[in-house]
Amino acid sequence: MLVELDLFSGRPNPRWRLDPGAAEEFRALTAALPPAGPWAQPPSPGLGYRGFTVTDADRVIHVFAGRVTEGTTSRTDRDRSLEHWLLTRLPSSLRDLRSLVAEALEDGRDD
Amino acid sequence: MLRIDISIFSGRPDPSWIITDESVARSLLSDVADAAEGAVGIPGAGYDGLGYREVVVSAVSDDEPWPESLPRSFALGTLGARDLGRSAELARRVVEGMTRHADTRLAEHEQTPLSDDLRELVLGEINAFEAEPPTWTRSPALPAHPLRTTAQETAPAATCYIEFGQFNPGFWNTPQVQPNNNCYNYARNIRTDTFAQPGRAHGAQTGTMACPNVTQAALADGFVRRFQCLPDSEKPRWLTALVVWPGQDYHWYRFHSGNFWGHKPGRTPARDYDNSGNRITNPETCNRGGYRDFCGYFYAGRSVVIR
Numbered sequence: 403m404l405v406e407l408d409l410f411s412g413r414p415n416p417r418w419r420l421d422p423g424a425a426e427e428f429r430a431l432t433a434a435l436p437p438a439g440p441w442a443q444p445p446s447p448g449l450g451y452r453g454f455t456v457t458d459a460d461r462v463i464h465v466f467a468g469r470v471t472e473g474t475t476s477r478t479d480r481d482r483s484l485e486h487w488l489l490t491r492l493p494s495s496l497r498d499l500r501s502l503v504a505e506a507l508e509d510g511r512d513d
Numbered sequence: 514m515l516r517i518d519i520s521i522f523s524g525r526p527d528p529s530w531i532i533t534d535e536s537v538a539r540s541l542l543s544d545v546a547d548a549a550e551g552a553v554g555i556p557g558a559g560y561d562g563l564g565y566r567e568v569v570v571s572a573v574s575d576d577e578p579w580p581e582s583l584p585r586s587f588a589l590g591t592l593g594a595r596d597l598g599r600s601a602e603l604a605r606r607v608v609e610g611m612t613r614h615a616d617t618r619l620a621e622h623e624q625t626p627l628s629d630d631l632r633e634l635v636l637g638e639i640n641a642f643e644a645e646p647p648t649w650t651r652s653p654a655l656p657a658h659p660l661r662t663t664a665q666e667t668a669p670a671a672t673c674y675i676e677f678g679q680f681n682p683g684f685w686n687t688p689q690v691q692p693n694n695n696c697y698n699y700a701r702n703i704r705t706d707t708f709a710q711p712g713r714a715h716g717a718q719t720g721t722m723a724c725p726n727v728t729q730a731a732l733a734d735g736f737v738r739r740f741q742c743l744p745d746s747e748k749p750r751w752l753t754a755l756v757v758w759p760g761q762d763y764h765w766y767r768f769h770s771g772n773f774w775g776h777k778p779g780r781t782p783a784r785d786y787d788n789s790g791n792r793i794t795n796p797e798t799c800n801r802g803g804y805r806d807f808c809g810y811f812y813a814g815r816s817v818v819i820r
Contacts (some may be wrong), residue, residue: 411778411804412763414708416624430650445660448788450802467648502761502803 403428406489408452408466409499418493428456431484432463435477436469451506454488482507514540516704517607517614519635520556520566520588528631531573535796537610539578544569545589545603546580550698554593556564556586556688560647565638567591568604574702575684576676585689591648593783601643608635620706625651629703644705662770675812676749678702679772685783692780700753700765701734707820711763713723716819724808727755727763731816735817739810747814754796755808760808764804766796767813 403425406417420428453466463472465484470477479485489503515532522528524582539614552608572579579585580787587698588594590604615627621659625631645754665674685691685699693706714728719726733750734804737743743750768773769785774793786792787799797807 408779408781410762411776412727412765413761413781447802448786449804450758450788451659452779452781459683499761512666 404457405491406457407496407503408455409450409503411449414493417494418489418491418496422453425458425493426446426486428432428487429458431487432470435479435484438469438476451503454485454490455498464509491503514577514703515541516571516573517611518569518571518636519608520569521635521638521807522590522625526625528611528625528635529619529621529628530627531610532610532614533617533798534614535817539674540608541570542583544580544582548596548599548603549580549582552594552598552603554588554591554600555584556588556593559588559593560642565590565635567593567640568607570607573685573704575681576678576702587636587779590642594738597632597643597646601639606613608632608639611635611710624670635805643745657805664669666752668740671740671742673740673812674745674750674794675743675752675768677768678749678751680769680771680773680775680785682783682785685777691782694777695712695779696763696765696777697776697819699783700767701817702749702751702767703819705820708719710820714818722757722760722762724755724757724806726813727757728808731755731811734819736813737756739812743812743814747812747816751813752812753813755811756796756801756804757806758802758804761803763808764801766793 403420404417405420408415445482453464456463456465461472463470465488468479468482470479470484485507489500492500515538517808518530519528533776534800554567556567560566565586568590569586569588574658577585589607590601592599609632612629662677664677669735685694690704693708694704695708697709697711700704710718711727712733715733716731719730741750747813754766754774755763757763764776764778766776770776772794773785774796775785776793777781788802789800791799793799
């Protein structure tokens, strides 16, 4: 399972793999989220943090702003727990990004 | 420059190449324009089954000089054209030049290298396609394309001429282009499909995300600072702006006719608005999120090479 942190504009985004145990946990956490009602896609903020993209075989899942979308279906994640969970799985080589993303999540708490 | 894509394979990448020779590109576009009414189709509008489908010719920048009668991406040798015979004739001409344009390396060449065998295969398939066309419906007419204008800008020390291109996000915001081209591609106005990095084409890439370092890398690629005037031979000469998220990343903008700026944040769509949703009229004061350091303005002429 490949995770991409959608953060940069010029440099390639950071990417890393989840180990099988973490991948299984991600699937379970995602499946437990309630389906979202009719909603509009939150606007992309452009520069800066834009969420996570998780590629699981042929599944592509976007996690951003309390929404977890896969194709045309979406789930609600009101407290952005999945984003926080993914942030804790950031590899140690990328640890300097953790506070930047945490700050962005905090700023968007009331979105 | 022109990009050629032969739509023929299903699993492996289709044969693709870049025509960098301006005289070859001009001659081809001129001949196709003369025959546009009968010979040209819209990409993807013709046969879409397995096997040979069409030859697609595209601009590699959103401001390539282009005949009025042609869309900026069009198909030859296609059932989308009214006159398949003429369309196939022009498609064969394009394909015959395949191996002469192998110098510009594309990711597709790893699995689909350009070779004489591949050229003969495609030519044979086009002949068979023309002789016995699959049953299909025909395509509608063609859209137009934007142009650029030249203007002068003056500072106390210099008066320079630059080009203002029209904002054309449709060129960038397609599944083939958007994920593989970033803000640096957008600023230089060239699709490389490599997520281009300042300095990489000239062994001068930097890992230090600070104005002086990224600036030096871009200068190595051929960017020049604003008001270091470029000659007419450097047309189109784009006005660009560089900003930096200290220690993390960099970002570029490009000026457009209409007095606003466009940009493309990473893999996201090209746009003309900032993080507040406002159209960008000043990159120094627009909402740039964490990209707080404004490094300056630069010209990007045609000799700038990025990768």
